[in-house]
Amino acid sequence: NIVMTQSPKSMSMSVGERVTLSCKASENVGTYVSWYQQKPEQSPKLLIYGASNRYTGVPDRFTGSGSATDFTLTISSVQAEDLADYHCGQSYSYPPTFGAGTKLELK
Amino acid sequence: EVQLQQSGPELVKPGASVKMSCKASGYTFTSYVMHWVKQKPGQGLEWIGYINPYNDGTKYNEKFKGKATLTSDKSSSTAYMELSSLTSEDSAVYYCATYDGYCFDVWGAGTTVTVSS
Numbered sequence: 402n403i404v405m406t407q408s409p410k411s412m413s414m415s416v417g418e419r420v421t422l423s424c425k426a427s428e429n430v431g432t433y434v435s436w437y438q439q440k441p442e443q444s445p446k447l448l449i450y451g452a453s454n455r456y457t458g459v460p461d462r463f464t465g466s467g468s469a470t471d472f473t474l475t476i477s478s479v480q481a482e483d484l485a486d487y488h489c490g491q492s493y494s495y496p497p498t499f500g501a502g503t504k505l506e507l508k
Numbered sequence: 509e510v511q512l513q514q515s516g517p518e519l520v521k522p523g524a525s526v527k528m529s530c531k532a533s534g535y536t537f538t539s540y541v542m543h544w545v546k547q548k549p550g551q552g553l554e555w556i557g558y559i560n561p562y563n564d565g566t567k568y569n570e571k572f573k574g575k576a577t578l579t580s581d582k583s584s585s586t587a588y589m590e591l592s593s594l595t596s597e598d599s600a601v602y603y604c605a606t607y608d609g610y611c612f613d614v615w616g617a618g619t620t621v622t623v624s625s
Contacts, residue, residue, distance in 0.1 A: 435611035437553075444603055444618050445553065450611035488553055492611060496569045497543075499553040 403427050403491050407500035413508040420476040422503045424489035429469045433493035435464055436474045439502075440485040448487075449474065481507070510534040512604050512616035519622050520594055527590040528619040530604030537585035538562040540606045544578065544589050547618075548600045558607065559587060594623045 404427040414420055424434065432452035437445035445454045449465035452472060462477040477485055484507055490499040515529040530542065544556040556578050557568035559578040575598075577590045591598055602619050605612040 433610065437612070444615040445612075447611055447613050449606065450613070456613065490553065490612070492607075495567065497555045497612075499555075501552040 402496055403494060403498050405489055405491055405500035407487075407489055409503060409505050410501070411504040411506060413506045414479045415508045416479060416481055418479050420479050420483075420505065421487075422474040422487055422505075424467075424472040424474070424490055424500050426470045427470070430491040430493035433469050433491055433508060434465075434467065434472045435490050435492065436463075436471075436484045437488045437490065438477050438483075439488060445488060479505070510606065510614045512606070513616060514602075514604060514616040514619045517620040517622070519624065521596055521625055522623055524594055525590060526594065526621055527588055527594045528602060528621070530587045530616050532585045532587070532606075535606075537580075538582060540608070541583075542578075542580065542587040543605050543607050543609070543612060545575065545603045545605060545612070545615075546600050547603065556589070556602075561587065594621075596623050599623045 406425045408423045429477050434451040434452045438448050439445040448459050453465045464475045466473050486502045486504050488499050488502045511533045514533045518526045520526045527610040533558045538561045540600040541558045541560045546554045555569050556572045556576050559566050559580050580587045599622050603615050
């Protein structure tokens, strides 16, 4: 199975800061990577699909990039409502797999 | 608007089975495959499998073969997942989600399963 490795495990940020989250695949997954935001006690919500496409209604401060094995989610100016867990996942091959997540916390 | 309404929390004894539901609305139920995902407390997401409501075709993660059984009912636009021979390792939140060929675009709120005697 393809292993997705996210880093860091957690990060403390201040409102307005720029944040970069990393996701690495154990083999080439093309651009079949998605990012999901999960707030406490809620289900995951799709942010980015196809590595770089924002889902409907997602603010443009969220940007996805990358291909093959290295992917990045950037939040240009973190807002208080962005504090959450972020998961990357690959749908290049079965079974779909996800990273362990990055927790974004308020400094 | 596509919505997935999942059944309520379950408290079950070790060794028992549990069946949860995911009722779809806002789209043609047979047009999209329904996936199921497990999340243990404080952990990441784990794909269980999917069912195609059009033809009841299924595909499972090898890890969940024999543990999870996926079914669907076209008449009520509802997908079901039954988990058998429950242990503490099965205590988790279980999500249903639609898949558009690229990603899991809509998720249900989740069903919490607690396995305890």
